[in-house]
Amino acid sequence: MTQPSPKHALITGGGTGVGAVIALALAEAGMKVTISGRRAEPLEEIATKSELIHTVTADVTDESSVAAMFEGARKAHGPVDIVIANAGAAESAPLSKVSLEQWQRLIDVNLTGVFLTAREALSDMRAQGWGRIISISSIAGRKGYAYVVPYCSAKHGVIGLTRALAAETALQNITVNAICPGYMDTPLVDNSVAIIMDKTGLDEEAARASLTATNPQQRMIEPEEVAEAVLWLCGPGSQSITGQTISISGGETT
Numbered sequence: 001m002t003q004p005s006p007k008h009a010l011i012t013g014g015g016t017g018v019g020a021v022i023a024l025a026l027a028e029a030g031m032k033v034t035i036s037g038r039r040a041e042p043l044e045e046i047a048t049k050s051e052l053i054h055t056v057t058a059d060v061t062d063e064s065s066v067a068a069m070f071e072g073a074r075k076a077h078g079p080v081d082i083v084i085a086n087a088g089a090a091e092s093a094p095l096s097k098v099s100l101e102q103w104q105r106l107i108d109v110n111l112t113g114v115f116l117t118a119r120e121a122l123s124d125m126r127a128q129g130w131g132r133i134i135s136i137s138s139i140a141g142r143k144g145y146a147y148v149v150p151y152c153s154a155k156h157g158v159i160g161l162t163r164a165l166a167a168e169t170a171l172q173n174i175t176v177n178a179i180c181p182g183y184m185d186t187p188l189v190d191n192s193v194a195i196i197m198d199k200t201g202l203d204e205e206a207a208r209a210s211l212t213a214t215n216p217q218q219r220m221i222e223p224e225e226v227a228e229a230v231l232w233l234c235g236p237g238s239q240s241i242t243g244q245t246i247s248i249s250g251g252e253t254t
């Protein structure tokens with residue numbers, strides 16, 4: 001009997017943080033993986049850990065760069081079956097200090113990047129009659145947090161995009177879901193901790209504790225917990241899970 005060929009997953013922002021952990025988990029599960037990001041170095045470092053991982057540099061805010069990202073991925077591993085729209089960035093400031101340029105930059109990477117990535121994925125998925133689109137939103141997509149209006153707005157937007165696209169692809173065997181993690185120990189949070197320390201004078205331990213204070217479990221989420229959810233959404237038996245936002249947050253948000 002012939003084995004089904006392994007799925008091909010494209011992960012944006014796959015060179016660092018939770019994206020890298022997801023990439024390694026999917027490769028470990030035998031999938032063909034393409035990881036992308038703007039910097040080649042972290043991508044190449046992750047690719048040394050598995051021969052199933054291919055790298056392509058791309059900026060998810062740039063339409064032609066996203067098209068080239070898919071071309072590079074297809075050239076290496078064939079049509080894309082699974083997309084993890086994970087690339088993102090966080091910056092904090094009170095709204096009165098947010099410039100239009102900063103607002104636009106955060107919307108571009110956290111929301112427009114998901115739109116461009118999901119849109120480009122649809123042709124392969126429709127042609128194959130199977131697809132999984134998973135976005136990494138945030139607890140900030142489920143609840144408002146002070147000093148992160150652009151980030152919160154974009155992450156809420158990802159949830160709207162997820163629900164609407166899931167309705168659009170419901171009859172095409174393509175599921176569309178968003179995962180909403182609480183704070184995780186990644187480079188993105190290192191940056192937030194540095195800002196808190198700078199603005200408040202708290203030491204590092206206190207700054208990290210301030211981020212988990214609203215989490216009922218009082219801890220950071222492990223990126224591996226997110227990777228487990230991704231594996232489940234891509235595995236057998238998940239075909240009815242679509243248009244959902246899955247909170248992995250120790251109970252911080254529903």
Ligand SMILES: NC(=O)c1ccc[n+]([C@@H]2O[C@H](COP(=O)([O-])OP(=O)(O)OC[C@H]3O[C@@H](n4cnc5c(N)ncnc54)[C@H](OP(=O)(O)O)[C@@H]3O)[C@@H](O)[C@H]2O)c1
Binds near residue numbers: 014019058139
């Ligand atoms: N850490 C948390 O507490 C937390 C909680 C909830 C949700 N999230 C979400 O999880 C996702 C991953 O973040 P992380 O925590 O793993 O932090 P991270 O390590 O900083 O990951 C962000 C990734 O996105 C890539 N990226 C940023 N801008 C990009 C662009 N314009 N084009 C292409 N790639 C870009 C970065 O690579 P380059 O710089 O090389 O482009 C990097 O690999 C983000 O969407 C974030 O909002 C994080």
